[in-house]
Amino acid sequence: MRAKKPKKISDLGEVALIKRISRKIKDKNVLTEIGDDTAVIKIRDRYILLTTDTIVENDHFNLNWFSPLQVGKKSMESNVSDIASMGGMPKYALISLCLREDTPLEFIDGLYRGIYRVAKKYGFEIIGGNITHGSEISITVSMIGDVKKERLTLRSGAKVADLVCVTGDIGKSSAGLSLLIKKKKGYVKPHLEPKARLKESQIISRFANAMIDVSDGLASEVRHICDMSKKGAVIFKEKIPISGHTKEAGKILRKDPTDFALYGGEDFELVFTISEKNLKKLKKQFKNFSVVGKILPKSKGIHLLEKGKKLKLGSGYDHFKSNIKEYYK
Amino acid sequence: MRAKKPKKISDLGEVALIKRISRKIKDKNVLTEIGDDTAVIKIRDRYILLTTDTIVENDHFNLNWFSPLQVGKKSMESNVSDIASMGGMPKYALISLCLREDTPLEFIDGLYRGIYRVAKKYGFEIIGGNITHGSEISITVSMIGDVKKERLTLRSGAKVADLVCVTGDIGKSSAGLSLLIKKKKGYVKPHLEPKARLKESQIISRFANAMIDVSDGLASEVRHICDMSKKGAVIFKEKIPISGHTKEAGKILRKDPTDFALYGGEDFELVFTISEKNLKKLKKQFKNFSVVGKILPKSKGIHLLEKGKKLKLGSGYDHFKSNIKEYYK
Numbered sequence: 001m002r003a004k005k006p007k008k009i010s011d012l013g014e015v016a017l018i019k020r021i022s023r024k025i026k027d028k029n030v031l032t033e034i035g036d037d038t039a040v041i042k043i044r045d046r047y048i049l050l051t052t053d054t055i056v057e058n059d060h061f062n063l064n065w066f067s068p069l070q071v072g073k074k075s076m077e078s079n080v081s082d083i084a085s086m087g088g089m090p091k092y093a094l095i096s097l098c099l100r101e102d103t104p105l106e107f108i109d110g111l112y113r114g115i116y117r118v119a120k121k122y123g124f125e126i127i128g129g130n131i132t133h134g135s136e137i138s139i140t141v142s143m144i145g146d147v148k149k150e151r152l153t154l155r156s157g158a159k160v161a162d163l164v165c166v167t168g169d170i171g172k173s174s175a176g177l178s179l180l181i182k183k184k185k186g187y188v189k190p191h192l193e194p195k196a197r198l199k200e201s202q203i204i205s206r207f208a209n210a211m212i213d214v215s216d217g218l219a220s221e222v223r224h225i226c227d228m229s230k231k232g233a234v235i236f237k238e239k240i241p242i243s244g245h246t247k248e249a250g251k252i253l254r255k256d257p258t259d260f261a262l263y264g265g266e267d268f269e270l271v272f273t274i275s276e277k278n279l280k281k282l283k284k285q286f287k288n289f290s291v292v293g294k295i296l297p298k299s300k301g302i303h304l305l306e307k308g309k310k311l312k313l314g315s316g317y318d319h320f321k322s323n324i325k326e327y328y329k
Numbered sequence: 330m331r332a333k334k335p336k337k338i339s340d341l342g343e344v345a346l347i348k349r350i351s352r353k354i355k356d357k358n359v360l361t362e363i364g365d366d367t368a369v370i371k372i373r374d375r376y377i378l379l380t381t382d383t384i385v386e387n388d389h390f391n392l393n394w395f396s397p398l399q400v401g402k403k404s405m406e407s408n409v410s411d412i413a414s415m416g417g418m419p420k421y422a423l424i425s426l427c428l429r430e431d432t433p434l435e436f437i438d439g440l441y442r443g444i445y446r447v448a449k450k451y452g453f454e455i456i457g458g459n460i461t462h463g464s465e466i467s468i469t470v471s472m473i474g475d476v477k478k479e480r481l482t483l484r485s486g487a488k489v490a491d492l493v494c495v496t497g498d499i500g501k502s503s504a505g506l507s508l509l510i511k512k513k514k515g516y517v518k519p520h521l522e523p524k525a526r527l528k529e530s531q532i533i534s535r536f537a538n539a540m541i542d543v544s545d546g547l548a549s550e551v552r553h554i555c556d557m558s559k560k561g562a563v564i565f566k567e568k569i570p571i572s573g574h575t576k577e578a579g580k581i582l583r584k585d586p587t588d589f590a591l592y593g594g595e596d597f598e599l600v601f602t603i604s605e606k607n608l609k610k611l612k613k614q615f616k617n618f619s620v621v622g623k624i625l626p627k628s629k630g631i632h633l634l635e636k637g638k639k640l641k642l643g644s645g646y647d648h649f650k651s652n653i654k655e656y657y658k
Contacts (some may be wrong), residue, residue, distance in 0.1 A: 009437065010430040017460060021441045022435075030421070039457035041421060041473075044373050050456065052423045052471050056463040060599050092359070092370060094381045096469045101339035105349075108338065112350045123354050127379065128368035131346060134385040136464055140425045142381050142471035144370075 070115020087205025088147030164293035174264020401443020416534025417476030495621035503593020504578035
């Protein structure tokens with residue numbers, strides 16, 4: 001039987017869609033390809049980072065759960081996380097707001113309090129933007145940062161025998177979201193107030209070969225690193241760092257908490273690959289991370305192991321294949 | 330009677346809203362304030378331009394009138410126009426797309442054909458972006474350009490006795506939109522396929538003191554220049570360049586065609602102010618513009634003159650105070 005020809009974007013999904021619209025970049029000063037979360041361009045002797053991210057009402061946030069302050073903070077933290085994953089520092093942001101005409105001024109005031117609070121925390125500035133009208137609220141942030149040449153950590157830098165590591169613990173944002181959706185009590189703060197790992201990225205980027213932030217779940221991020229680095233990998237399920245709160249949410253929701261970590265998103269923790277030698281050096285300066293796997297040759301594929309048994313590793317969160325919007329309403 | 334306290338953003342309007350959310354920029358490398366269409370930052374000896382613009386389905390385009398190709402082109406031309414108004418050249422763009430899951434692939438393919446066609450025409454590259462899900466289609470473009478220090482033309486540069494000039498003819502996009510809304514036959518192409526004046530801006534910026542592009546109508550743009558330059562101005566109504574097509578649309582719709590020019594938007598023509606001396610120099614290299622007014626001291630205010638008679642000059646198009654969305658449905 002022949003596969004049906006895709007007609008709608010939900011037939012394709014996010015990754016195939018990005019491949020479909022990408023064309024080769026010719027400019028030699030652009031060091032990344034379309035598909036990276038952050039573009040890197042060389043201006044004189046400096047590496048400039050450029051990233052953009054949109055959050056949409058009822059898709060990324062909903063005002064029953066989020067305060068306007070939290071929406072503003074989240075819109076910023078997600079972009080800071082993209083800059084952090086390259087080893088860089090944020091410098092400037094532009095904000096393109098889409099608002100309904102009946103949006104209360106309270107929302108705007110709270111949103112911008114959140115935006116400016118995050119900007120102050122990380123030391124960057126809001127330098128412009130645009131406001132327009134639409135039937136749902138969305139916030140698009142474009143962020144400009146920079147990175148020292150020797151600190152730049154791309155997705156494509158993973159080497160065979162590198163260890164795969166992850167900062168903090170993961171699955172917590174997705175666990176919080178699931179609790180909110182199912183109207184269960186529990187620890188939802190990591191979903192409402194995710195935090196980028198900027199300070200940590202500044203240390204890790206001195207030692208890591210590849211890095212990415214967890215925005216669509218560990219499975220998806222490991223696949224991205226392997227794709228771009230042309231490598232395989234093994235992930236040890238029992239080594240994935242899951243907090244007590246996330247385990248608790250798993251119990252309440254009768255779900256394997258590791259699934260939150262593998263297939264949920266928006267933790268903004270960092271996944272990085274590092275040589276054994278550099279791992280020892282890193283440990284002297286920073287301890288809040290876990291080794292969860294190893295980079296293999298491409299021919300070995302990408303696996304999840306549980307007590308030595310091979311499991312299928314799925315994909316991450318896909319904005320066009322999920323039905324989260326239904327829950328959010 | 331005391332004024333009612335504003336509660337919703339439609340009570341405030343676009344300009345007051347931008348003032349409300351703006352804070353002073355401290356970084357000395359940022360040469361503009363929030364409220365400019367384009368931010369200017371100094372990186373080493375280069376001036377980098379950063380701008381962002383969102384177009385939303387049923388607000389800025391509607392798929393009964395626009396082909397996907399035209400949507401893609403318009404999303405790019407509007408950003409190129411912002412860069413052109415600073416005297417700069419576009420270099421890179423990021424695209425943040427918000428799509429419904431049932432968006433046909435045809436739309437995406439057409440959209441990106443338009444996007445890449447404009448990028449090729451002006452010689453810039455698409456270097457990244459983001460795709461997410463929402464209930465209405467929106468396209469946010471962030472554009473990065475550069476400008477030579479001596480060519481930078483801000484809104485704030487107008488000087489008393491400068492002549493106020495405008496390229497080409499204006500009101501044509503708004504006239505086209507009005508014809509489409511009222512389901513009348515006529516010349517609608519300037520609305521569906523607006524074009525930035527990039528090449529022209531490269532000549533004008535050598536001579537002009539201030540420049541802005543016409544995105545919300547001549548009245549609004551002249552007000553912006555006067556505000557930022559702390560000046561007044563007089564505009565001569567009969568000198569505003571209106572094409573035969575726009576006059577024709579005025580007849581069909583029983584509307585003063587000058588209103589399209591003053592209060593309509595998205596012509597992407599350039600409004601600039603220039604000394605008499607430089608005007609002569611400019612005329613030797615470029616002729617497709619009209620002198621429509623003069624810069625005055627701030628104390629004189631901003632006026633519209635028709636055959637020597639003072640008329641009230643209104644404001645431009647306001648995304649939050651117009652009811653265009655109702656027409657678009």
